[in-house]
Amino acid sequence: MITNLIGGRLSSWSMKSTKLHTPVLVLDAGFQPVNVVPVRRAMILLCKGKAVAVEESEQQLHSAQRAWKMPVIIRLLISVAHRVYRVVRVKLNRRNLFGRDRYRCQYCGDEEGPFTIDHVVPKSRKTPSYPGGGPTTWENCVTACIPCNRRKGGQLLSETDMRLQHVPREPHWLPPVLFQRFLKPSLHPSWNDYLFNGN
Template sequence: MLTMRTLLLDSTFFPVRIINWQKAMILLLTGRAEVVTEYDDKKIRSTSQSFSLPKILRLYNRHNTQRQVKFTRLNVYLRDDYTCQYCTKSFAFKELTFDHVIPVSKGGKTTWKNIVTCCKKCNSKKGAKTLKESGFQLMKPPKKPGWSATMCLRIKENDPSEWFMWLPN
């Protein structure tokens, strides 16, 4: 089974998202996108036609590109570089949690500005205390990150090298 992915660009050549090959073929065959580059060795065949799978597609119509980062656990960890914001040590994904700077029990919300990456040991020590009550200090104040290819596109190690020339720095 094919697990090929396609980088989708908007009409201005800005990366929008990564889509599966089925969605790419639908956009292509319905005339909503054009091929920028294709896989040389990957073909889709019907009873009467053969198509190369697109590596990169560009949408013809203007696309309302959402240039905001979704609030997810992984994106919090990426924003904080997998580093506990209290003890400043780096950890693997499975060794981390996230912490409400202002605890939920004290009115804290689950937002970019109130959540930080935290190791399990520090999270256990802090518990439902405020920073002042716990004696902890933040490495840096939490904030909503700007759009980045790393957070929004989820590029994998085995994705085509051509994709990287389309990604903003």
């Protein structure tokens, strides 16, 4: 049982608590996937008018006043998209970095792994741009296979014949590959239309 203020009145939603954690795909105003949130959070965004449902399931969520269809996919409205985007800013960690790079070595294109995080400007090298050594940032870290990481070692790119396949940047939304862990048969197949269409 959870409670939330809806339309000025306190309503109660009763569901099995596990259902409150059912993942809902969140799209931005341009239909790009930006996050996955528990259904509880999705309902709050819908009830506050900050999002609209794109897909709903037949399962229902009951409040004292009415029944709601469970959202499967919601879309943020333009007026809040930017603010919510900032809240879900992608954290730099191994999983998210490998996801951004689609689990490919950014030097040789290897897709097998295992992978490591390579600092493009090594931590040990001081450059005019990085007087304290290469930082651990989205712009200075890439996915590399172990042979490429060893080959590059403590060198700057300009000191090697290695080249990056993509300019590393902070992702603007969660990379689609990161949603794959949610793609279990129990989840709605309509997610696929947004996660893998053109990405």
